[in-house]
Amino acid sequence: MRNYWLVLLLFLLAHCRSNPVNRDNILTTPTLDTVSFVKMEEHSPVPIQKTLDYDTLQWLDIADLDASILMDLKYATTDNFVKSQMYECGRCFLRPEVAQAIVKIHQDLKSKGYGLKMFDCYRPRPVQWALWEKVPDARYVADPRKGSMHNRGSAVDLTIVDADGNELDMGTHFDFFGKEAYHDYTNLSKTVLDNRKLLKSTMEAFGFRAIRTEWWHYSYQSKSYELSDMVWNCNNK
Ligand SMILES: [Zn+2]
Numbered sequence: 001m002r003n004y005w006l007v008l009l010l011f012l013l014a015h016c017r018s019n020p021v022n023r024d025n026i027l028t029t030p031t032l033d034t035v036s037f038v039k040m041e042e043h044s045p046v047p048i049q050k051t052l053d054y055d056t057l058q059w060l061d062i063a064d065l066d067a068s069i070l071m072d073l074k075y076a077t078t079d080n081f082v083k084s085q086m087y088e089c090g091r092c093f094l095r096p097e098v099a100q101a102i103v104k105i106h107q108d109l110k111s112k113g114y115g116l117k118m119f120d121c122y123r124p125r126p127v128q129w130a131l132w133e134k135v136p137d138a139r140y141v142a143d144p145r146k147g148s149m150h151n152r153g154s155a156v157d158l159t160i161v162d163a164d165g166n167e168l169d170m171g172t173h174f175d176f177f178g179k180e181a182y183h184d185y186t187n188l189s190k191t192v193l194d195n196r197k198l199l200k201s202t203m204e205a206f207g208f209r210a211i212r213t214e215w216w217h218y219s220y221q222s223k224s225y226e227l228s229d230m231v232w233n234c235n236n237k
Pocket of ligand 1: 156157
C-alpha cells in the first residue's frame with residue numbers, strides 16, 4: 001500500500017512538471033510599485049491570480065492595471081467620425097512603459113480630485129487599413145503604410161474627468177477637426193484653457209508630448225516601438 005501512494009505521488013509530480021504554468025501571462029509578471037496585480041475576490045480571503053490573454057512583455061491592458069481609469073473607447077462604438085464600429089470590443093492596450101506612465105498620471109490626477117478617461121489607445125494596423133479605406137485622406141487618418149503612434153501602442157486619446165466621472169470642459173468634443181481643438185487656439189473660456197493646461201502639463205510631466213491640432217492626443221516619447229498588427233481577444237469581453 002505504501003508503494004502505491006509513492007507511485008501515485010511520483011506520477012502527480014511528473015504530471016505537474018509536464019504542464020508548467022506559463023508565467024509570462026500571469027498578472028503578477030509586470031510590476032508597478034503602486035499597483036497590486038493580485039485581485040481579491042469579494043468575500044474570499046485567498047488572493048486570486050488572473051491569467052491574462054495577451055503577451056505581457058509586449059502589451060498591457062489598462063483595465064488590468066487600474067480599473068478606476070474610465071473607458072469610452074470611441075472606435076468600439078459608432079460614436080466616432082466614421083460613424084462605424086471599428087473594434088470588435090473596446091480594450092485599451094498600450095506598450096508596458098506607456099501603460100505604466102498612464103497609470104501614474106491617473107494617480108497624480110486622483111490626488112487632485114480628478115482622473116483619466118480614455119478615448120483611444122493602441123489601434124491595430126488592420127483597423128488603420130479599414131479606417132483608411134473609409135477616409136483615404138492623411139489630414140484625418142494616418143496612412144497605414146507609414147502608420148501612426150497609435151499603431152505602435154504609444155499614443156493615447158484621452159481627457160480628464162472630475163471625481164464624479166464627468167468630463168472637464170475642453171472646448172470641443174473628441175475628434176473635432178477644426179481650429180478650436182488646436183493648442184494655440186486661445187479664444188476659449190478661462191475654464192477650458194485651464195483644463196487643457198492641466199492635461200498638457202500633467203502628460204508632459206510623465207513623458208508624453210502633445211500635437212498642435214488635437215487637445216486630446218498625446219504620444220509617449222521615452223521609447224520607440226514597432227508598428228503592430230496585434231488584434232486583441234474579445235472572448236468574455
Ligand atoms: Zn490620437
